[in-house]
Structures are given as C-alpha cells and as structure tokens.
Amino acid sequence: MNIHSITTSSTQTDPGNKRERIIHATIRLISEYGFHGTPISMIAQEAGVGAGTIYRYFKDKDTLVLEIFTQVNGAFKQTLLHGYDEGHPVRDRFLHLCRGIFQYGMKNPYEFKFIEQFYNSPYGTTLRREKIFCNCGDTGQDLPLEQVFAAGQAQQVIKKLPLAALIALAIGPIVFLVKDSIAGLIQLDEATINNTLAACWDAIHQETGADRQPVVTPSSFTTEEKP
Amino acid sequence: MNIHSITTSSTQTDPGNKRERIIHATIRLISEYGFHGTPISMIAQEAGVGAGTIYRYFKDKDTLVLEIFTQVNGAFKQTLLHGYDEGHPVRDRFLHLCRGIFQYGMKNPYEFKFIEQFYNSPYGTTLRREKIFCNCGDTGQDLPLEQVFAAGQAQQVIKKLPLAALIALAIGPIVFLVKDSIAGLIQLDEATINNTLAACWDAIHQETGADRQPVVTPSSFTTEEKP
DNA sequence: ACAGGCGGAATGAACATTCATTCCATCACA
DNA sequence: TGTGATGGAATGAATGTTCATTCCGCCTGT
Structure with a gap:
C-alpha cells in the first residue's frame, strides 16, 4: 500500500x-x-x-461498540464545554449548551446518531438507570445542564419542573430537529436555528412580573392587581 | 398472506x-x-x-412487522382524534393532541416504543421522507397537528417557524419524557404532566399584547403567580 | 376418517469469532 | 551492503452458533 x-x-x-x-x-x-x-x-x-x-x-463486538461509545460520548461532552462560562447569565449558558448540542449533531451526524442508537438500546437504558439511581462511579462529567437548571430555578427564571421534564423540554426538540436535518428532510438556516433554540428557552422559562414582555397590557384583564 | x-x-x-x-x-x-x-x-x-x-x-418477518406498524400507527392516530374538536381554540386543540400522545405512550408503552423503533429504522426514515416529498398515497390520515399550527400562525398565536421545528418543539419533549417514564427513570404526577404540556405550548406560542397566560384556572384572574 | 392447523425438528444462509498462514519491516551477521 | 532470520501484524478461510424459513408428522374438530 x-x-x-x-x-x-x-x-x-x-x-x-x-x-x-x-x-x-x-x-x-x-x-x-x-x-x-x-x-x-x-x-x-x-x-x-x-x-x-x-x-x-x-x-469482541460488544467491546468495540462500548469503547467507541465512551470515546464519542466523552468528546461530545467536551465539545459542549468549549467556550462555556459559568459566570454568564442562566439564559446564555442554557443557549450555549443547546446550541452546542445542535452544532455537534450537524457537524457529526454519524456520531450523533450513534449516541442516539446507543442510548435507546437496552444497554443504554440500563446505563442511564444506573446513573440515576446510584450517582457513583462517574467522573462528575455530567452535563452542566443540571446546574444551569438549578441556578435558574434559584433565580426564579426557570420553571419549577422535575429535572427530567426540563431536560426533555430542552433537548427533546433539538434531537428531533437534528435527526430530521441529518435525514435530509429539512434544511435549517441560521435564523431558524436561533429561533428554535430561543423557543426551547421559552419552554422552560418562568415568567416573572419583572420581565414581562414590553407590550401593551390589556386593561380589561388587569382589574385585579394583587389585593 | x-x-x-x-x-x-x-x-x-x-x-x-x-x-x-x-x-x-x-x-x-x-x-x-x-x-x-x-x-x-x-x-x-x-x-x-x-x-x-x-x-x-x-x-415473513418483514411483512409481520410492517403489518403491525400499519395497524398500531393507525390505532394511535385514531386515539388522538378521540374527543378532538376542530371548533375549539388553537391552544386547546394543541394541548389535546399533545396530551393524547402522552397518554397513549403511558397506556401503551410497548406500542409507543415499537412505533419509535420503526420510525428510527432505515425503513421508517424512507417512509417519512416519501411522505414529505410526495404527499401521495396516504389516506389523509395525517396528524391534525399541522392544521393546528397553520391556524395558530394565521391567528398569530403560534410562532412563524418551519413546520418541522414546530413539530420538534411540540413532540420532542413528549417523546423524551414518555420514554424516560416507560424506562422507569421517572414517575410523573398529573400536575407535572400538565405543566410540561403547557411548557410545550409556551415553546411554540407567539406572544402578543392580548394574552399573557400563566397556567391558571378560569375562576381566578390573578395574573400574578407568586405567593 | 380426514382436512387442515399446529409444533417443532430440519435446512441452509448468515453471523461472530478463531486460527493457520502470509506478509513485511527490522535486524544480526558476514 | 547483501542475506537470511525473526516476530508481530494482517488476513480470510474455517468453525461453531444462531437465524429465518420450510417441511412433515401429529392432533383436533367434525
């Protein structure tokens, strides 16, 4: 050769x-x-x-796949942390992570689908279960998404929903969309991506009186002002 | 045969x-x-x-699976239409459909995961692609979700996003959460389900001056949710 | 008694894994 | 420098297993 x-x-x-x-x-x-x-x-x-x-x-075949998963999954998580700044506001951190997942999927379609396949296999399910029920044995390499959620809830900018629900609301749409994109079913432009990520934020965002949209307030609805 | x-x-x-x-x-x-x-x-x-x-x-095995998919998928769609009223407001219709998916998944975990498996297989991908590129050969049995989105956009209560993005925002979290629930990783109470579905609406909802909608019952018009 | 549904052994194709062999870069020695 | 020995890497045919599908004798209802 x-x-x-x-x-x-x-x-x-x-x-x-x-x-x-x-x-x-x-x-x-x-x-x-x-x-x-x-x-x-x-x-x-x-x-x-x-x-x-x-x-x-x-x-053997099992080892091959398991080894690849560990490697790919690690690289994936690493990618997400690139440019991640804990000092930034909750919304920015959230969007950074979501965008990271998105971009990783678009840039590494095979790896992305491989991870998906793995997580949906019986082995992946077992792994996830163990990770939840005994938080042991990991390098603490967990997605910092949880921390963002916790911080956001403390600041009352993120809804008080169970962690699993927040993760589903954040990641579910992204996984869905990336898969469609990889399959060639859709073509995403930058604006659509941004708007979709913003929509993910809207899903988990807890509105407060302070940051209500600066739009007209219908007087007919505001007769009661907190008695 | x-x-x-x-x-x-x-x-x-x-x-x-x-x-x-x-x-x-x-x-x-x-x-x-x-x-x-x-x-x-x-x-x-x-x-x-x-x-x-x-x-x-x-x-043969292929026929077996294909036949089952057709049957199960049909029954699933049928279930969603139960109690569905086109005359209701967009938000209600949306929540009805989302809740339907949710409940179907919780009540029929095996069927739900079977459909998932099928859609994620090469065959399912091909099917989806054909469905999009040539809208032929179907009984018009499509999820009425598209119509809800179209109506919502016309009324300016749903964001102007591509259909695929809206679908991802609506269904992605549900699929995610149902899978976790089926796997026994989480336990969902009624309130969490309701709030999560509401969050899906928040994701696609286009805010206008006319509506602010924290989850609230008609009886109390308090726009403030804080204790 | 018999028509046809049924279980499960039979069959050949496809699979994961092994192994005897080939290949080749390096090196000892002249 | 030329020559043959050495050993690890690479290979694909061989091996035993599992699979989808077929076949056949049994059995049940009539």
Whole structure:
C-alpha cells in the first residue's frame, strides 16, 4: 500500500491507521443500521481491513461498540464545554449548551446518531438507570445542564419542573430537529436555528412580573392587581 | 398472506387469538430489542406458539412487522382524534393532541416504543421522507397537528417557524419524557404532566399584547403567580 | 376418517469469532 | 551492503452458533 512513508517509529503504533478506520466504519454503519443490523463483516469491508483484524484491536463486538461509545460520548461532552462560562447569565449558558448540542449533531451526524442508537438500546437504558439511581462511579462529567437548571430555578427564571421534564423540554426538540436535518428532510438556516433554540428557552422559562414582555397590557384583564 | 378468514363457523380452536398473541409478542419484544435483535424463535416462545405457526399468519418477518406498524400507527392516530374538536381554540386543540400522545405512550408503552423503533429504522426514515416529498398515497390520515399550527400562525398565536421545528418543539419533549417514564427513570404526577404540556405550548406560542397566560384556572384572574 | 392447523425438528444462509498462514519491516551477521 | 532470520501484524478461510424459513408428522374438530 504505502511506500516507505513515515515508518520511522518502527512496528509499534497502527501503521495503516487501521484502528481509526475500524472505529469510523463502526460509527457510520451502526448509526444507520443499529448494532444488530451491522455485521462485523460489513464493518471490515467498510474499513478496508480483514474481519480478523478487528479482533486484533478489540476483544469482541460488544467491546468495540462500548469503547467507541465512551470515546464519542466523552468528546461530545467536551465539545459542549468549549467556550462555556459559568459566570454568564442562566439564559446564555442554557443557549450555549443547546446550541452546542445542535452544532455537534450537524457537524457529526454519524456520531450523533450513534449516541442516539446507543442510548435507546437496552444497554443504554440500563446505563442511564444506573446513573440515576446510584450517582457513583462517574467522573462528575455530567452535563452542566443540571446546574444551569438549578441556578435558574434559584433565580426564579426557570420553571419549577422535575429535572427530567426540563431536560426533555430542552433537548427533546433539538434531537428531533437534528435527526430530521441529518435525514435530509429539512434544511435549517441560521435564523431558524436561533429561533428554535430561543423557543426551547421559552419552554422552560418562568415568567416573572419583572420581565414581562414590553407590550401593551390589556386593561380589561388587569382589574385585579394583587389585593 | 391470506388466512381464509377461518372458514365460516369455527367457533373454537384458537384461530384469532393466535394471530393476536403473535402480534403482541412482536410488539413487546421489538419495542425492547429492535427488529434485528428479536428472532422469530423468541417471538414464537413469547407468543406461546410454534415458530412455523407464525408463517401461517404472516408471509415473513418483514411483512409481520410492517403489518403491525400499519395497524398500531393507525390505532394511535385514531386515539388522538378521540374527543378532538376542530371548533375549539388553537391552544386547546394543541394541548389535546399533545396530551393524547402522552397518554397513549403511558397506556401503551410497548406500542409507543415499537412505533419509535420503526420510525428510527432505515425503513421508517424512507417512509417519512416519501411522505414529505410526495404527499401521495396516504389516506389523509395525517396528524391534525399541522392544521393546528397553520391556524395558530394565521391567528398569530403560534410562532412563524418551519413546520418541522414546530413539530420538534411540540413532540420532542413528549417523546423524551414518555420514554424516560416507560424506562422507569421517572414517575410523573398529573400536575407535572400538565405543566410540561403547557411548557410545550409556551415553546411554540407567539406572544402578543392580548394574552399573557400563566397556567391558571378560569375562576381566578390573578395574573400574578407568586405567593 | 380426514382436512387442515399446529409444533417443532430440519435446512441452509448468515453471523461472530478463531486460527493457520502470509506478509513485511527490522535486524544480526558476514 | 547483501542475506537470511525473526516476530508481530494482517488476513480470510474455517468453525461453531444462531437465524429465518420450510417441511412433515401429529392432533383436533367434525
């Protein structure tokens, strides 16, 4: 295949980039066909390696997928934190995270769908359950979304809803939209994205008397002013 | 394909019940393990029939699943229309439909997840794409959600966002929350459900001077919600 | 007695995993 | 520098398993 090239460091690390190729092939195929829908043979072909080679890098199919998930999920979370500033207002932090999810999905469609697939598999469900019921064993790498919600509730700018509901309201629409976009069902321009993210904020936003929209107040409705 | 419809008076045996059992077993298992993750043998065992019997009622596995999807999806849509009144205000109609999705998911978790699985499979994606690009071949059975959105936009009570975005904002959180609930990760009380649905409305709601709508009952017109 | 529904063993295709073999860069030695 | 030895990496045919589908003898209702 390759001529002498960069054979400098001898036989150690993955000359042909094979591990990388296997990983990418797996992500791409599983994101489309799911775990049981993508045989090892298909992965090998897509990666341009022999089937046996995969087992040189990964113990078995389960391990392969689990390892990829850990890596991809970690990178994803890392991406979200880029440019994230805890000092910013709650709304800004919220929008930053939501936009991050959005952009990650648009830029990494295969990884995004791979993560989705994983979370919706029995294994992913188990994992999520364990994460909730015993908060142990994690690096505290959790999405800072929870903290934003807590802060927002303390400031009374975010509705008093259970965490799960807030997460659903924030992330649900984004996942939905990104999937449609990836599938080629829609084309999103910048304005639509911004407006949709703002709408996610509207969903969780707790209105207070202080920040009511600066619009006309119908006098007929304001007869009672807090007796 | 066809089963002679039980030749006249067959008051006994088990003719209809078996088909039913096969269908339910398929829904339950596929909702959990996905299409490729549930072998025919597993379905047969769960249904309490021989593997061969399944082929007496369905041509092959694909047909089985497709037929079930058509049936379940139809019943689901039908459920949503129960008690639906086109004459009601936009917000009421919207909440009716959203609540319908929610309740259907809570009452029929296996069917709900089955539909999900199907829509997320390559076949489901193709189907959705066709549905969008050529609006042909359907019984006009579409979710009336689109009509609610159109009406709401005409009345300027719903944001001017692309249909896909509105759908994502409305349905995304519900699907998310129902899945969590089915997985046993959360327990939802009536108030939380109501508030979450209201939040979905907030997401798509276009504020005008005429309405401020904190969740409130008609009896008390207090616009302030703070104790 | 018999027509046809039924269960489940039979069948061949497809799958995950293994393994004997090939390949090739490096190196010892002349 | 040339030559052959060495060992890890790569491969795909081989292996045992599981799958979807078919087939056949049993059994039940009439």
